[in-house]
Amino acid sequence: MMKDFYTVLFICTENAARSQMAEALLNHIGRGRFKAYSAGSQPSGHIHPMALKALEHAHIPSADLRSKSWHEFTQAGAPEMDLVFTLCDRTAGEACPAWPGVPMISHWDIPHPGLEGDADAQQHSFNHTLATIRHRLDFLVALPFEKLDHLALKQHVADLNS
Numbered sequence: 001m002m003k004d005f006y007t008v009l010f011i012c013t014e015n016a017a018r019s020q021m022a023e024a025l026l027n028h029i030g031r032g033r034f035k036a037y038s039a040g041s042q043p044s045g046h047i048h049p050m051a052l053k054a055l056e057h058a059h060i061p062s063a064d065l066r067s068k069s070w071h072e073f074t075q076a077g078a079p080e081m082d083l084v085f086t087l088c089d090r091t092a093g094e095a096c097p098a099w100p101g102v103p104m105i106s107h108w109d110i111p112h113p114g115l116e117g118d119a120d121a122q123q124h125s126f127n128h129t130l131a132t133i134r135h136r137l138d139f140l141v142a143l144p145f146e147k148l149d150h151l152a153l154k155q156h157v158a159d160l161n162s
Helices: 018-029 049-057 118-143 150-159
Strands: 005-014 034-040 083-088 106-108
Touching: 005 018, 005 106, 018 049, 018 118, 049 118, 106 150
Parallel strands: 005 034, 005 083, 083 106
Antiparallel strands: none
16 A cells, blocks of 8 residues: 555544544654544534643644534545544444545544543643544554555554554
């Protein structure tokens, strides 16, 4: 599966936190090998301020992020995805649209950052969620895409959920 770069779509229901952090992070660490996007089945229309603060704390650019519907990526002229990751169980259980191309689809169970406790506890939860996403994306970026056939790559991507 040798390409100049791989397109990746991260999906959560509201496209307000986890998927946004994953998009920003992969675009930052992907070394030009990846172009990441995010979307939601029911987008909230905003990015959670604590997700933005977690990205800022980690020195990850977030200026281009915006909450958007997954339907944006099914329209004519939308980029063809190589990989699509659902990041929440709710979205994983929904019927996804038909994506242009033939993307590899995988579910990464990443719990929603906690919204209990005081502001510091909540921010810690968002920071922890970003660290969890970073851990998985570090492994994704390290995969030898050029040496893996489609089935082997699919298994390696699925293994990243553990």
